[in-house]
Amino acid sequence: MARITASVYTSHVPAIGAALDLGKSDEPYWKRVFDGYVFSKQWMRENKPDVIFLVYNDHANAFSLELIPTFAIGTAAEYEIADEGWGPRPVPKVIGHPELASHIAQSVIQDDFDLTIVNKMPVDHGLTVPLSLMCGQPQAWPCPVIPFAVNVVQYPVPSGRRCFNLGRAIGKAVASYDEPLNVHIWGTGGMSHQLQGPRAGLINAEWDNRFLDRLIAEPAALSQMPHIEYVREAGSEGIELVMWLIARGAMSDNAPRVRHRFFHVPASNTAVGHLILEEQ
Ligand code: DHB
Ligand code: FE
Numbered sequence: 426m427a428r429i430t431a432s433v434y435t436s437h438v439p440a441i442g443a444a445l446d447l448g449k450s451d452e453p454y455w456k457r458v459f460d461g462y463v464f465s466k467q468w469m470r471e472n473k474p475d476v477i478f479l480v481y482n483d484h485a486n487a488f489s490l491e492l493i494p495t496f497a498i499g500t501a502a503e504y505e506i507a508d509e510g511w512g513p514r515p516v517p518k519v520i521g522h523p524e525l526a527s528h529i530a531q532s533v534i535q536d537d538f539d540l541t542i543v544n545k546m547p548v549d550h551g552l553t554v555p556l557s558l559m560c561g562q563p564q565a566w567p568c569p570v571i572p573f574a575v576n577v578v579q580y581p582v583p584s585g586r587r588c589f590n591l592g593r594a595i596g597k598a599v600a601s602y603d604e605p606l607n608v609h610i611w612g613t614g615g616m617s618h619q620l621q622g623p624r625a626g627l628i629n630a631e632w633d634n635r636f637l638d639r640l641i642a643e644p645a646a647l648s649q650m651p652h653i654e655y656v657r658e659a660g661s662e663g664i665e666l667v668m669w670l671i672a673r674g675a676m677s678d679n680a681p682r683v684r685h686r687f688f689h690v691p692a693s694n695t696a697v698g699h700l701i702l703e704e705q
Contacts, residue, residue: 433559436696441692481613487574494574495583496583497541504570519572533591588670610672619694629663644674679705684701
């Protein structure tokens with residue numbers, strides 16, 4: 426059977442992708458960010474998964490205001506890199522895993538979560554920046570990726586509780602796939618940031634670190650936090666953090682092993698948070 430052996434959490438700041446693509450990762454400002462991922466890249470090489478289930482949000486690139494799925498699972502064989510206005514990032518295309526993705530869709534939809542099935546979806550910085558942070562600049566990504574897009578851009582957005590329970594259903598779906606695949610699940614986006622309005626630039630490092638503590642130790646209780654607290658405490662874009670609860674919900678109820686924890690302010694307008702949790 427397939428097994429989720431680890432979960433990874435990371436911010437997806439688009440300027441990180443630009444810094445990497447433009448050769449600026451050794452500049453002191455960016456080096457402080459990339460230093461937090463040196464261990465992670467080594468860990469990825471040593472613990473290469475067969476498939477990454479990558480929870481992220483699209484930023485009105487694949488889905489405009491004309492069509493807004495709350496949860497969209499990518500079942501395609503491959504995904505092109507989105508052009509976000511200045512050409513697609515120079516990174517490898519994303520190879521999918523249609524068989525496992527279709528199985529998860531079948532299982533999770535029969536478990537009462539209404540996923541949108543997507544067979545064509547350009548992937549934006551929400552997905553490619555986490556891959557770059559964890560894998561560097563390879564010729565090809567190390568394994569197939571199942572993109573799972575969550576609406577955290579246009580209200581109403583899903584609650585943390587729903588995301589956590591959806592993660593549980595995804596974990597159950599993976600565990601019933603009849604092939605011995607090693608699967609990692611990633612929760613991306615966050616941490617505190619607000620890109621617009623009078624509070625633009627808001628960062629709340631204390632709240633972010635408490636979120637990391639609780640995500641590790643008491644995710645079910647954390648999932649009860651209402652969405653308005655994310656917005657009030659972590660800024661309008663801090664709501665992206667509900668996606669981390671999908672990845673956390675997919676892990677077993679055993680206490681995870683914390684392989685890596687990193688927090689840094691600032692990167693562009695956001696606080697960067699990063700965790701690697703392994704199943705014990
Ligand atoms: C920034 C951060 C994001 O998460 C995003 O999607 C776009 C921009 C920023 O820091 O500027
Ligand atoms: Fe974002």
